[in-house]
Amino acid sequence: MRISSRGLYALKALTVLAERHETGLVKIHEIAEAEQIPAKFLEAILVSLKHGRLVSSQRGRDGGYRLRRPPDEIRLGEVIRMIDGPLAPFGDAVELEHRVRTEPRHAGLFDLFLQVRNAAAGILDHTSLADLVARNSRVVARRTRAVRRGKD
Numbered sequence: 554m555r556i557s558s559r560g561l562y563a564l565k566a567l568t569v570l571a572e573r574h575e576t577g578l579v580k581i582h583e584i585a586e587a588e589q590i591p592a593k594f595l596e597a598i599l600v601s602l603k604h605g606r607l608v609s610s611q612r613g614r615d616g617g618y619r620l621r622r623p624p625d626e627i628r629l630g631e632v633i634r635m636i637d638g639p640l641a642p643f644g645d646a647v648e649l650e651h652r653v654r655t656e657p658r659h660a661g662l663f664d665l666f667l668q669v670r671n672a673a674a675g676i677l678d679h680t681s682l683a684d685l686v687a688r689n690s691r692v693v694a695r696r697t698r699a700v701r702r703g704k705d
Contacts, residue, residue, distance in 0.1 A: 578617030630677035
């Protein structure tokens with residue numbers, strides 16, 4: 554599985570929208586600045602997410618973007634598939650299963666790839682944007698505590 558820059562930026566932008574879900578619209582330049590994403594690139598990503606019905610937008614001076622669903626209803630696997638395609642290194646799970654059944658010499662290799670794909674999908678399909686926001690907070694807090702201990 555490989556996540557493109559586009560996929561990574563989509564996840565970062567959606568995290569900002571998840572963090573600010575209760576406060577309303579977020580302007581594109583605020584997301585771009587907070588996540589250091591080129592604004593034009595971010596705009597194209599947000600259009601894709603809008604077409605995928607993950608975000609909605611409002612035009613105008615007071616406009617911006619917001620999540621269409623609560624953060625706990627949007628799974629990371631859904632986002633990655635929307636932006637980057639299948640999670641498997643060679644096509645999707647169906648194609649890998651076919652290769653396991655038909656590959657003359659290396660069925661075990663494709664079975665391993667299928668296992669990796671299934672493990673990644675299991676994690677990503679059970680992790681929501683809300684989970685990611687909470688995880689970010691925990692990791693940053695743990696890192697901050699470690700730095701403080703190192704300075705003492």
